[in-house]
Amino acid sequence: MDRDKKHVEIEAGVAMGELSDFLKKHKRSFPIGLSGMTGMGYILTGGISPLSRSKGLAIDQIIEIKGFWGNGKEFHLLRPSTQKGSIFEWKALCGAAIFLGIITKVKLKTQPLRPLLSWTANLSFSQLSECINQAESWPNSLSLQWICGDYIFAHAIGEVINTDNEAVLMNLLEKLPYSRNRIINKVNDMNSLPNLSLGNNTNKNSNHSEVLGLLGPAWQKNNPKVLKIIQDLINKRPNKSCYIASQQLGGITHLNDRHTSFIHREAIWKPWVNGAWEAYDQSKRIRTLKWMEETWNSLEFVCPGVHLAQIHPHLPWHQRELSSAFNDWLPKLQELKGIHDPRNLMPPLK
Ligand SMILES: Cc1cc2nc3c(=O)[nH]c(=O)nc-3n(C[C@H](O)[C@H](O)[C@H](O)COP(=O)(O)OP(=O)(O)OC[C@H]3O[C@@H](n4cnc5c(N)ncnc54)[C@H](O)[C@@H]3O)c2cc1C
Numbered sequence: 001m002d003r004d005k006k007h008v009e010i011e012a013g014v015a016m017g018e019l020s021d022f023l024k025k026h027k028r029s030f031p032i033g034l035s036g037m038t039g040m041g042y043i044l045t046g047g048i049s050p051l052s053r054s055k056g057l058a059i060d061q062i063i064e065i066k067g068f069w070g071n072g073k074e075f076h077l078l079r080p081s082t083q084k085g086s087i088f089e090w091k092a093l094c095g096a097a098i099f100l101g102i103i104t105k106v107k108l109k110t111q112p113l114r115p116l117l118s119w120t121a122n123l124s125f126s127q128l129s130e131c132i133n134q135a136e137s138w139p140n141s142l143s144l145q146w147i148c149g150d151y152i153f154a155h156a157i158g159e160v161i162n163t164d165n166e167a168v169l170m171n172l173l174e175k176l177p178y179s180r181n182r183i184i185n186k187v188n189d190m191n192s193l194p195n196l197s198l199g200n201n202t203n204k205n206s207n208h209s210e211v212l213g214l215l216g217p218a219w220q221k222n223n224p225k226v227l228k229i230i231q232d233l234i235n236k237r238p239n240k241s242c243y244i245a246s247q248q249l250g251g252i253t254h255l256n257d258r259h260t261s262f263i264h265r266e267a268i269w270k271p272w273v274n275g276a277w278e279a280y281d282q283s284k285r286i287r288t289l290k291w292m293e294e295t296w297n298s299l300e301f302v303c304p305g306v307h308l309a310q311i312h313p314h315l316p317w318h319q320r321e322l323s324s325a326f327n328d329w330l331p332k333l334q335e336l337k338g339i340h341d342p343r344n345l346m347p348p349l350k
Pocket residue numbers: 012032033034035037038039040041042043044045046047048049050097098101102103104309310347
């Protein structure tokens with residue numbers, strides 16, 4: 001920790017929960033995601049936090065990055081405003097590093113540690129529809145995440161900047177509809193928030209799963225149509241552990257940072273699809289993958305982008321995912337991979 005500049009340097013192997021706990025001692029924070037268990041991959045794949053609407057993505061906090069390209073050459077890059085000549089490499093590493101090399105260290109900006117308001121509740125589909133509607137006009141300091149399977153669980157998270165803003169956030173949270181179990185809490189840091197889960201993980205070792213992350217703009221007038229599609233998909237999911245969830249972006253996540261590979265800066269929602277099947281049952285695996293593809297096809301009109309937090313080089317969708325994640329930036333990424341990882345030691349970009 002550089003106490004003057006408030007920068008922190010971490011190596012691969014540090015979990016986001018550990019980073020959050022460490023920074024708490026210095027009264028600082030980092031926009032970690034919905035789980036403290038994720039590691040460097042969280043940062044390298046973009047890093048969408050419940051606080052991203054006001055703090056930006058995890059990649060937006062990187063100021064130095066060190067590692068080894070796939071060809072074995074060592075690199076140490078600084079954010080482009082302080083170093084000319086390697087903008088393309090910087091941009092590639094901020095969001096697509098996992099395809100190009102092994103990252104050993106990153107230096108990160110940190111944020112002041114502030115208390116968080118946490119609202120959790122169970123919802124019906126029509127209440128979820130209303131919550132999403134309300135969330136689309138919230139200030140940047142508040143975000144909504146939800147998960148939908150056997151039932152719907154939603155979690156709104158707001159950063160308390162001062163007492164006035166706390167009153168505003170409370171007022172917005174009080175307006176949210178719910179069916180049961182509403183809890184509003186104030187916690188000290190991200191690592192103390194409840195998990196976004198349906199709590200049916202008791203037999204998770206007997207299931208295998210894939211996760212597909214989508215990105216798209218506000219649903220607005222499409223809201224009822226999208227909710228109906230999701231309800232139908234949930235009703236026909238092939239395994240009880242399949243679910244559809246979403247987290248909210250927007251606000252300063254929109255900052256069109258041209259120096260990152262996260263090109264879907266306009267996105268407001270990141271719905272993700274969890275497809276599960278009984279372990280080692282190939283026919284059930286195929287059924288679930290079909291359901292996931294159907295979900296993707298049905299939601300693509302509101303979610304044209306992909307967030308490659310999970311990569312699938314072993315699946316036939318890999319190329320489609322790459323195209324939807326990087327669009328026009330993909331050919332340049334492929335060119336850089338040809339230079340820095342010519343033997344394709346890292347995951348493929350084709
Ligand atoms: C419970 C849970 C909650 C999550 N919540 C969020 C969330 O809120 N927001 C969000 O954006 N994502 C979220 N994710 C997705 C998560 O960020 C990605 O799955 C991420 O890739 C995990 O990285 P890892 O280092 O923990 O895992 P690993 O399995 O170690 O790494 C995942 C992949 O990243 C690459 N990788 C990891 N470390 C390095 C490195 N040092 N150098 C090069 N490549 C590397 C590798 O390709 C590896 O296969 C969540 C995942 C889980 C399981």
